[in-house]
Amino acid sequence: MEYKDYYKIMGVDRKATPEEIKRAYRKLARKYHPDVSKEKDAEAKFKELGEAYEVLKDPKKRAAYDRIGQNWQEGQTFTPPPEWQREFDFGTGFAGGGRTTGFSDFFEALFGGGFSPHQEGVFYRGFQAQGEDQHVRILIDLEDAYHGASRTVALDTPEIDAQGRIVSNRKTLNIKIPRGIQAGQRIRLTGQGMPGMQGGKNGDLYLEVEFNKHRYFQAKGKDISIELPVTPWEAALGGNVPVPTLGGKVEVKIPRGSQAGTQLRLKGRGLPGVTPGDQLVTLKIVTPPAPDEAAAALYKRMAELMPMNPRQNMGID
Structure with a gap:
C-alpha cells in the first residue's frame, strides 16, 4: 500500500498546533465539499481530507x-511494523477487527476497526459544519461611542444557494453600539457570520470599531484629547474659558502664566465606563494679527514693557 502524508494533504507543517490543523481542515472542507465544490475530484479529495483530519x-x-512516518514520503510503498498497535491505546474499536467506512487501506492498516463516519470532525456528504466567523471593520462617530447608539449597516456576505453555489448576498443589519466602546474593540453578532452547511450553525460576525476623524477631538483608549486655542492674555492672566466635551460645554480654569503646550486634565470627561476616561486639554496660544498701525504700536509697546528672549537657552544669542 502507499504511504499517505496527512500533513501534506492538510497543507500544514508537522509542528502545526491543533488550532492550526482545525483551521486548515475547515478551510479545505469548505473548498472540496461535494455539495458545493466545482473542483476536479472534489469528493475524493474531501474523503482524503477527512481521513487526514x-x-x-x-x-x-x-x-x-508521527512515530512510524518519520522516514516515509507520500506515495512510497509502506508496510506497518508487525504488531505496532500494541504500543498505543486508541480507545474502544481501534485494536483491530471490523472495517472503517470510506477510509484508505493505509488508514485501515494503522487504525482499522470500529470507526464510525459519524464521529465528530469527519465529514461526508450530508455532514453538518458550523460556518466560519467573519470579521469586519466599521467606522462610527465618537459621539456614538460616548452616548451609545443604534445604527444600520449593509454587508456583503457569501451564502450557498439552492444549486449549491456560493453567491454574494447583501444584508442589512441593525446594530447597537454600546456606550463607552473604544477603538479596536469588537461588537459580536451571534449567528450573523458565514452560513453553516447541512443545518450546521452559522458563524458569528465580529464588527471591529474604528472612529471617524473628528473635527477637534482625538481618542486614545478611553481618554479624549483636544487642542484648545487661547489668546495671549488668557494664557498670561488666567481665567475661565469654555471648552467643548463629548458631553457638552464646560468651563475650565486657565492657570495664570500658562504657556503653549500646557495640559489640563478634565477628570471623567472621556469615554464612559466603570472608570470613565478623562479629557486632556492642550493649550495653543493664538497670536492676534496686527492689521494696522495702531495694533502694531501696541505690540511695540508690549515689547518695551515686557522685554524677553524666548531663545536665550538655545545658544543663538
Missing part, C-alpha cells in the same frame, strides 16, 4: 502516525 486531530493517533 481524523488522524491529526487526535493526539494519540497523531503520535502513533
Whole structure:
C-alpha cells in the first residue's frame, strides 16, 4: 500500500498546533465539499481530507502516525511494523477487527476497526459544519461611542444557494453600539457570520470599531484629547474659558502664566465606563494679527514693557 502524508494533504507543517490543523481542515472542507465544490475530484479529495483530519486531530493517533512516518514520503510503498498497535491505546474499536467506512487501506492498516463516519470532525456528504466567523471593520462617530447608539449597516456576505453555489448576498443589519466602546474593540453578532452547511450553525460576525476623524477631538483608549486655542492674555492672566466635551460645554480654569503646550486634565470627561476616561486639554496660544498701525504700536509697546528672549537657552544669542 502507499504511504499517505496527512500533513501534506492538510497543507500544514508537522509542528502545526491543533488550532492550526482545525483551521486548515475547515478551510479545505469548505473548498472540496461535494455539495458545493466545482473542483476536479472534489469528493475524493474531501474523503482524503477527512481521513487526514481524523488522524491529526487526535493526539494519540497523531503520535502513533508521527512515530512510524518519520522516514516515509507520500506515495512510497509502506508496510506497518508487525504488531505496532500494541504500543498505543486508541480507545474502544481501534485494536483491530471490523472495517472503517470510506477510509484508505493505509488508514485501515494503522487504525482499522470500529470507526464510525459519524464521529465528530469527519465529514461526508450530508455532514453538518458550523460556518466560519467573519470579521469586519466599521467606522462610527465618537459621539456614538460616548452616548451609545443604534445604527444600520449593509454587508456583503457569501451564502450557498439552492444549486449549491456560493453567491454574494447583501444584508442589512441593525446594530447597537454600546456606550463607552473604544477603538479596536469588537461588537459580536451571534449567528450573523458565514452560513453553516447541512443545518450546521452559522458563524458569528465580529464588527471591529474604528472612529471617524473628528473635527477637534482625538481618542486614545478611553481618554479624549483636544487642542484648545487661547489668546495671549488668557494664557498670561488666567481665567475661565469654555471648552467643548463629548458631553457638552464646560468651563475650565486657565492657570495664570500658562504657556503653549500646557495640559489640563478634565477628570471623567472621556469615554464612559466603570472608570470613565478623562479629557486632556492642550493649550495653543493664538497670536492676534496686527492689521494696522495702531495694533502694531501696541505690540511695540508690549515689547518695551515686557522685554524677553524666548531663545536665550538655545545658544543663538
